[in-house]
Amino acid sequence: MTATDQSRQSTRRLLASIHDVHPGSVPAVEKLAGMFERHLGGPHYAMLVVPDHWGKYPIVGNTGFARRLREWSDSGIEIFLHGWFHRDTSEHSGIAALKAKHMTASEGEFLGLTKGDASFRMSEGRKLIEDIIGKPVAGFIAPAWLYGAGAMEALAENGFALAEDHMKVWRPETDEVVARGPVITWASRSRMRTASSLFAAAAGRLALGPLETVRVAVHPGDITKQSILESIDKTLASFTKGRRIGRYRDLLTS
Template sequence: MPRQEPSLLVSIHDVSPKFEGKVDRLADLVSRDMPAPHYAMLVVPDHWGDSPIRAGTPFASRLRAWSDAGVDMFVHGWFHLDRSEHDGALAKFKAKRMTAGEGEFLGLDHDTARARMADGRKLIEDIIGRPAVGFIAPAWLYGDDAMRALGEEGFALAEDHIKVWRPATGEVVAKGPVITWASRSRWRIASSLAVAAVARAALPRRPWMRLAVHPGDTNVPALTDSIARTVASLSRGARFARYSELLPAAGA
């Protein structure tokens, strides 16, 4: 069986009217060497409850245009804000240390999680006129109830820090840690820059590699420089791919 050419998946998180200008900057940054817009957008229906996406607005028209151009669209939670009370040491650790209060689906009960998934899907699919490629929880954090709801809701793809999988079957279709950046503190910035530098120098070329960027990255010139260098480095000897390539084949 021939060896698969290394493929790079790029995603822009937290796509919302609140960050429209920053999303534009990120799209320009990651697509400089792409022959077409081979990246994904993770769309938040109402970021923090104060930036709702509404059909018929200019931003909704932009989502449709991006999708028509070939950008893969994911549902990315609903509020991107964690208001849950967490039980257990592990959940509390994830909620506090792995995100800045944005792990929306970490502590939701099953019914609430499924309702937000369904509502987000309907909103986004009605706007773009085609199925969403999948669902990715804010901060890549899923509680047990959210995982159960995800399997029931019928999304074709989902993703966490280490893999992409098909919720209907549990089949893992891409493995490996996602390379990302964090801008909310000096030590997180320094850590992000260090990890990206190691990835550029030493990351083995895998069948599927993933890179994710966030609007806050544009606030720190060192991060945007690192992102540009990392995209260029990882795409050398690889190809830009779309998440939609991981979808089940029609009729499969």
């Protein structure tokens, strides 16, 4: 490797994350974590934790999950707060209605919340997770990467170090964008969405190489389709070549 190649590698990073981590998703999360660690050389990725996924899997009172979450955090995995319920129960109109219909399956929890409701869920979720892991969360990422006006106002006032959507990572307190470019992710809930996500991942492996920061995000449902697992494997293999395995906190100092 030439000096130029080494310098380029040192400035280019891969960020990887597992979404929708909650008591009901542990077996799937463990499988995805194993895949990540084979490619990334260890626990060099993030987990996005949902305090009470769809009102069915509360962390409160689940000592086994709390213990596992603390173990993940202690191993070096970055822990983000990922909404509260993950389920969207708001009524939408205009552009928000289009996003709610076409970008997610009733999972854009923070798309229609008022500032007060968003702030309450952010602060309560943060306290819950930080009490378990014994350290600050890495940041907040809204379910389905969707933020309404109320959520954005609340986010700016809740002191999270980082936030992320489909196209960027930023510091909520200053609005400084610290990474740009689309996140590579997959969809398993229908044949059409799966096919389109496989195509997008393949295109991303070709087109996103020049980006300084590439982000890859997986979900528990991804383990249900072998075609998606194979695509994740190819994508991680592609982007671990010539890049350092980064952490989200690197973005705060670069």
